[in-house]
Amino acid sequence: MKFEHVVCPLCGCLCDDLELIVERNEVISTKNACALSRSMFLNLNADLAKPLIEGKETGIEACVDKAIGIISKADYPLVYGLASTESNAQRKAVELAELLGGAIDSTSSICHGPTVLGVQMMGEVTCTLGTIMNQADLVVFWGSNPVDAHPRHLTRYSLTPRGLFTPRGRKGRRMIVVDVRETKSSKLADRFIQLKPGTDFEALSSLRALIKGEKIDIDPELKELAEEMKSCEFGALLFGQGLTMSNGKNMNVNAALALVRDLNQHTKFAILPMRGHYNVTGADMVFTWQTGYPFAIDFSLGYPRYGPGEFSVVDLLSRKEVDVALIIASDPVSSLPAQASSYLSEIDTIVIDPNRSMTSEIARVVIPTARAGISAEGTAYRMDGVPIRLKKVLKSPYPSDYEVLCKIVNGVIDGRSKDS
Amino acid sequence: MEDLKIVNGIVYDPLNGIDGERLDIHVSGGKIAERAKAQRVIDVKGMVVMPGGVDIHSHIAGPKINMGRRLRPENHRTAPVPKTDVTRAGVGGGLSSTFVTGYRYAAMGYTTVMEPAVPPLMARHAHEELNDIPMVDKGCYVLMGNNEYIISHIHELNKVENYVKWLLNAAKGYAIKAVNPCGSDNWKWGENVHGLGEKGVKFDATPKEMITTLSEVNKRLKLPHPLHLHTIDLGVPGNYETTLETLEMLKGKRAHLTHLQFNCYGGSSWKDLSSEAGGIAEKVNDSKITVDSGQVIFGDVTTMTADAPWQYRLYRLSGNKWVNNDVEVECGGGIVPYRYRKKNSVNATQWAIGLELLLMIEDPWRVYLSTDNPNGGSFTSYPYIIKLLMDKKFRKEELSTLHQNASSTSLPDIDREYTLGEIATITRGATAKSLGLKNKGHLGVGADADIAIYPLKEDIAKMFSKASYVIKDGDLVVGKGKIISEKYGKTFMLDFKEKVEPDPDVREFFKYYTVDIENYPVEMAYLPRYEAIKCG
Ligand SMILES: [Zn+2]
Numbered sequence: 029m030k031f032e033h034v035v036c037p038l039c040g041c042l043c044d045d046l047e048l049i050v051e052r053n054e055v056i057s058t059k060n061a062c063a064l065s066r067s068m069f070l071n072l073n074a075d076l077a078k079p080l081i082e083g084k085e086t087g088i089e090a091c092v093d094k095a096i097g098i099i100s101k102a103d104y105p106l107v108y109g110l111a112s113t114e115s116n117a118q119r120k121a122v123e124l125a126e127l128l129g130g131a132i133d134s135t136s137s138i139c140h141g142p143t144v145l146g147v148q149m150m151g152e153v154t155c156t157l158g159t160i161m162n163q164a165d166l167v168v169f170w171g172s173n174p175v176d177a178h179p180r181h182l183t184r185y186s187l188t189p190r191g192l193f194t195p196r197g198r199k200g201r202r203m204i205v206v207d208v209r210e211t212k213s214s215k216l217a218d219r220f221i222q223l224k225p226g227t228d229f230e231a232l233s234s235l236r237a238l239i240k241g242e243k244i245d246i247d248p249e250l251k252e253l254a255e256e257m258k259s260c261e262f263g264a265l266l267f268g269q270g271l272t273m274s275n276g277k278n279m280n281v282n283a284a285l286a287l288v289r290d291l292n293q294h295t296k297f298a299i300l301p302m303r304g305h306y307n308v309t310g311a312d313m314v315f316t317w318q319t320g321y322p323f324a325i326d327f328s329l330g331y332p333r334y335g336p337g338e339f340s341v342v343d344l345l346s347r348k349e350v351d352v353a354l355i356i357a358s359d360p361v362s363s364l365p366a367q368a369s370s371y372l373s374e375i376d377t378i379v380i381d382p383n384r385s386m387t388s389e390i391a392r393v394v395i396p397t398a399r400a401g402i403s404a405e406g407t408a409y410r411m412d413g414v415p416i417r418l419k420k421v422l423k424s425p426y427p428s429d430y431e432v433l434c435k436i437v438n439g440v441i442d443g444r445s446k447d448s
Numbered sequence: 449m450e451d452l453k454i455v456n457g458i459v460y461d462p463l464n465g466i467d468g469e470r471l472d473i474h475v476s477g478g479k480i481a482e483r484a485k486a487q488r489v490i491d492v493k494g495m496v497v498m499p500g501g502v503d504i505h506s507h508i509a510g511p512k513i514n515m516g517r518r519l520r521p522e523n524h525r526t527a528p529v530p531k532t533d534v535t536r537a538g539v540g541g542g543l544s545s546t547f548v549t550g551y552r553y554a555a556m557g558y559t560t561v562m563e564p565a566v567p568p569l570m571a572r573h574a575h576e577e578l579n580d581i582p583m584v585d586k587g588c589y590v591l592m593g594n595n596e597y598i599i600s601h602i603h604e605l606n607k608v609e610n611y612v613k614w615l616l617n618a619a620k621g622y623a624i625k626a627v628n629p630c631g632s633d634n635w636k637w638g639e640n641v642h643g644l645g646e647k648g649v650k651f652d653a654t655p656k657e658m659i660t661t662l663s664e665v666n667k668r669l670k671l672p673h674p675l676h677l678h679t680i681d682l683g684v685p686g687n688y689e690t691t692l693e694t695l696e697m698l699k700g701k702r703a704h705l706t707h708l709q710f711n712c713y714g715g716s717s718w719k720d721l722s723s724e725a726g727g728i729a730e731k732v733n734d735s736k737i738t739v740d741s742g743q744v745i746f747g748d749v750t751t752m753t754a755d756a757p758w759q760y761r762l763y764r765l766s767g768n769k770w771v772n773n774d775v776e777v778e779c780g781g782g783i784v785p786y787r788y789r790k791k792n793s794v795n796a797t798q799w800a801i802g803l804e805l806l807l808m809i810e811d812p813w814r815v816y817l818s819t820d821n822p823n824g825g826s827f828t829s830y831p832y833i834i835k836l837l838m839d840k841k842f843r844k845e846e847l848s849t850l851h852q853n854a855s856s857t858s859l860p861d862i863d864r865e866y867t868l869g870e871i872a873t874i875t876r877g878a879t880a881k882s883l884g885l886k887n888k889g890h891l892g893v894g895a896d897a898d899i900a901i902y903p904l905k906e907d908i909a910k911m912f913s914k915a916s917y918v919i920k921d922g923d924l925v926v927g928k929g930k931i932i933s934e935k936y937g938k939t940f941m942l943d944f945k946e947k948v949e950p951d952p953d954v955r956e957f958f959k960y961y962t963v964d965i966e967n968y969p970v971e972m973a974y975l976p977r978y979e980a981i982k983c984g
Contacts, residue, residue: 032966033964033966033967035967044963044964044967045964115576119580123536126531126536126537144518147518147519147771148518148519148520148521149769150769151519151763151769151770151771151783151784152519152771152772153770153771153772154771154772154773154774155772155773155774155775155776155780156569156773156774156775156776156962157776157962158775158776158777158960158961158962158963159636159774159775159776161776161960161962162776162777162960163636184962185962191960192596192777192960193650261637262636262637289770292638292760292772295638296636296637296638296774298772298774312518313514313573314576316514316517316518317509317514317517317545317546317576317577317580318536318538318545318546318547318580319537319538319539319545320517320521320524320538320539320541320543320545321521321524321539322518327531327537329528329530330530330531330537331528331529331530331531331537331538331539332524332528332537332538332539332545333528334521334524334525405973407572407576409573413511413570413573413773414569414570414962414963415570415572415573415576416572416963416967417572417967417971417973
C-alpha cells in the first residue's frame with residue numbers, strides 16, 4: 029500500500045512530501061526521505077518497547093495501573109520530555125502535571141531554552157521557512173550544521189529551492205556559515221567564517237556595531253559579512269545549538285536577536301532557531317497557551333510558575349527535588365548530564381515511549397505506545413511554528429501517548445474520588 | 449441537561465424588541481422554548497436578563513496571541529490563576545491563557561467570541577487553541593488582504609471568488625479579514641503603503657483594488673458576516689482622510705471596519721494629533737457600514753496585529769521589545785508591548801475618540817464595543833467602558849484626570865447616556881446580527897439558551913463584571929461571577945452547500961508554499977464540536 033504526502037516525524041523540518049510503501053504493516057520503501065528519515069522508517073520495528081514492571085514483561089493494562097498507583101502517591105512528580113509526540117499528548121501532560129501539583133518541562137530546556145529566554149528579553153524578528161524560500165538572497169547558518177542535523181533544510185527551504193521572488197534558486201542566494209569548526213555545511217558555503225570557540229557573543233556584537241556604522245578594529249572577514257548582511261535584499265540567520273549551548277548561551281542568542289532586529293533598519297532580515305526534535309516547538313506552544321509559559325513550569329502552588337534554572341529538568345533532578353519522574357517520548361538518560369540522569373534510577377521513573385531507550389532500561393515501569401506520526405495521528409509544529417497534521421501509516425498493538433495519558437489522568441481522578 | 453424556567457427578571461432582548469420588560473424565560477433541550485416543564489426554577493427578581501454576550505473581535509487564539517504570551521512572562525507573574533475543583537489553572541494578565549480566557553468571558557456573561565486574525569497556514573494552531581477555550585462558542589476570521597494569490601489575480605474576480613471559498617473552507621474560518629491590505633505584503637520588503645491608490649514594490653495591486661475585490665467576493669459568496677476590514681494607515685496622524693475615502697468607497701456596500709478608533713486621527717504629527725471622530729461618525733451614520741470601537745484602556749497592553757509595518761513603527765516609537773513574523777505568501781504580523789498613559793496627549797485623545805465613536809454614531813446596531821483585545825486593552829475592561837457609556841458624570845470625572853488634549857475633542861460636550869437596551873444591542877444583539885448568527889444574541893424561541901443575568905447595581909461596572917448567573921446551551925455554568933461548571937462550546941464554520949475544489953492554478957501556486965496542498969486544509973478533527981452556518 030502506498031502512502032503519499034506523509035509527514036516525517038523526525039526533525040524540526042517536518043518535511044511533508046514523503047511517499048511510503050507499506051506491506052504487512054512494515055515500511056518497505058521510502059521516497060523523498062533524507063538518510064536519517066529513511067533509516068528511521070525502515071527500522072521501525074527495531075528496539076520496540078515492551079510493557080515492563082521492574083524489568084519484567086507484563087500486560088499494558090497492568091503497567092498503566094502500576095503507573096497510576098505510583099503517580100497518585102507522588103509528593104512532587106516531574107513530567108518531562110514531550111518533544112517527540114503530538115500536541116494532544118502534550119495537552120494531556122500539562123493537565124496531569126497540574127492535577128498532581130508537580131512540575132513539567134520539555135527538552136526545550138536542554139536545547140533551545142536559551143533561545144526562549146533571549147526572545148523574552150528582546151523579541152524576535154522571524155519568518156516562516158517558505159518566506160526564506162520565496163525571498164532570501166542571503167542565508168547565514170550560525171553554529172548550525174544542517175547537512176547533518178536537518179538534511180533537507182537546504183534543498184526544501186533555505187538554499188536551493190526556487191521561490192516566488194527567487195527564480196534562480198541556489199544561483200541567486202549567498203550561503204554563509206559561521207562555526208567553530210569545518211562541517212559538511214561549511215563546505216557548501218560561499219563564505220565560511222571560523223570562530224574561536226567561545227567568541228560568538230563577541231562576533232555578533234561586533235557585527236551589530238559595524239551595522240550601526242561604528243568603526244571598530246576587527247577581522248576583515250567580519251567587516252565583509254556585515255556589509256553583505258546590510259546590503260542583501262532579504263536575509264535570514266539560522267542558528268543552532270552551536271550558539272545556544274556554547275559559552276554565553278542566552279547572551280549569545282540575545283546578541284543574534286539584536287543584530288537581526290537592527291538589520292531591519294537597513295533591509296529585511298529574519299532569524300530562526302534550527303530546532304531538533306520534530307515537535308519540541310509544539311511543546312513550547314501547548315505549554316504556553318495552557319499556562320502562559322513555554323517550559324520549566326511548576327504547579328505545586330496550584331497555579332503555573334515559571335522557573336528556568338529552578339523548575340527545569342536538570343535542576344530538579346540534580347537537586348533531587350522530585351520523587352517520581354514520568355518521562356514521555358524522550359530519553360533523558362542519554363541526553364542529560366550524569367549528575368541529573370543518575371537520579372532517575374534512584375526514584376520511581378515511569379517511561380511512556382514506543383521505543384526502548386537508555387531511560388526505559390532504568391525505569392520501574394515502561395508503557396509502550398503507538399508512535400505519533402507513524403501509528404497515531406496528531407499535530408506537530410515545525411521549527412517555524414507551522415502546524416502540520418501527522419499521519420497514521422502503520423498499526424500498533426498499543427494505545428497512543430495521548431490515550432495512555434488520558435487513562436492516567438482519569439485513574440488519578442478516580443482514585444481521589446474513591447479516597448474522599 | 450434539565451429544563452429551566454427563569455422567572456421575574458427584567459429582560460433586555462433588543463433583537464426581539466424587548467426593552468426592560470418583566471418576562472419569564474423558558475429553556476428546554478439547550479434552547480429557548482415557548483414553555484418548558486421545568487423542574488428547576490431560578491427566581492431572578494430585580495435582576496437584568498440579557499442574551500449571552502457576543503464579542504465580534506478579540507484576539508484569543510492562534511500564533512500571534514501565543515507568541516505574545518511567550519514573549520511576556522513578566523505579564524503573567526502577577527496574575528496567577530489557581531485551579532479549582534471545576535476549573536483549570538492558568539494566568540490572567542492581559543494575555544490570559546486559554547482556559548482563563550474562557551472563564552473570564554463567561555463570568556462577564558459573554559458566551560460567543562470571534563478570533564479575528566488567523567493566517568490560513570496557521571489555522572490548525574488557532575483551532576487547537578480555540579478547542580482549549582472553555583465556556584464560549586467561537587470562530588475565526590481568515591487573513592486575506594495580503595495574500596499573493598489574490599494580489600496576482602486581483603482583476604480575475606471568478607478566480608478570486610473560487611479561491612476565497614476554498615481558503616475559508618481550508619482554514620475552517622468564518623469570515624474574510626483584511627489587515628492593512630497590500631501594506632503588510634509590502635512589508636515583506638520593508639515598505640508599507642500610504643493611501644488607497646499606492647502600489648507595492650513588487651506587485652501591481654492597490655489597497656483600493658484589494659478592498660473592493662474582497663468586498664465583492666464576500667457579497668457573491670453571500671457570507672454571513674461582511675468583509676472585516678482593518679484598513680490602511682492605521683495609527684498614523686492625519687489618517688482620517690484615508691478613512692473617509694475608504695468609507696466613501698464602500699458607501700452602499702456591506703463592510704465592517706474594525707477598531708475604528710485607530711483610524712480617526714487628525715493632525716500631522718504625534719505632537720498635534722487630534723480627533724476627527726465627528727466627521728467619521730457622520731460618514732458612518734450616512735452609510736451601511738458597521739464598526740467596532742477599539743477603545744484604549746490606560747495601563748500596560750500587548751499590541752499585536754497582522755499590520756506588521758505598523759508594529760515596526762510602534763517598536764521604533766516605543767523602543768520596546770518587538771516580534772515580527774512574515775508568513776509565506778499570506779501575511780505577516782508583529783507584537784510590541786505598550787503602555788497607554790493618562791497624561792500622554794496622544795493616548796488621552798485615543799481614549800476620547802473610542803468613546804466619541806460609540807456616542808456619536810447614532811445607530812447602536814452599527815457600532816459595537818471592543819478593545820481589540822489585547823491591543824487597546826483587555827476584554828475584561830468591557831464593564832468599565834459600559835459604565836463610561838451609561839454614566840456621563842463618571843465619563844466627565846475620568847476625562848478630568850487625563851491630559852487636557854482629551855478635552856479638546858467633542859467628548860466633553862456629549863450628554864448621551866446609553867440605556868441598558870442599547871448596551872444589550874452593542875454587546876450582543878447587533879454583533880450576533882452582524883455575524884449572521886441567527887441563534888445567538890437573542891432570547892426568542894429556538895435561540896441557543898445562552899443567557900446572562902446581572903445584578904442590578906448602582907455601579908454599572910460592577911454589575912457587568914460579575915454575572916449573577918450565566919446559562920450556556922441550557923446549563924447553569926456561572927453563579928455569582930464564579931464558574932460552577934466547566935463546559936466546552938462549539939466552533940462556527942461555513943457551509944457552502946457543495947464541495948469546494950481549488951482551481952488548477954491554486955495547485956500550481958502551492959509551489960510557493962513549503963506545505964503540500966494535500967496537507968494544507970484543516971481536518972474536521974480540529975472541530976470536535978461545530979456548527980456550519982449556511983451561506984446565502
Ligand atoms: Zn484586532
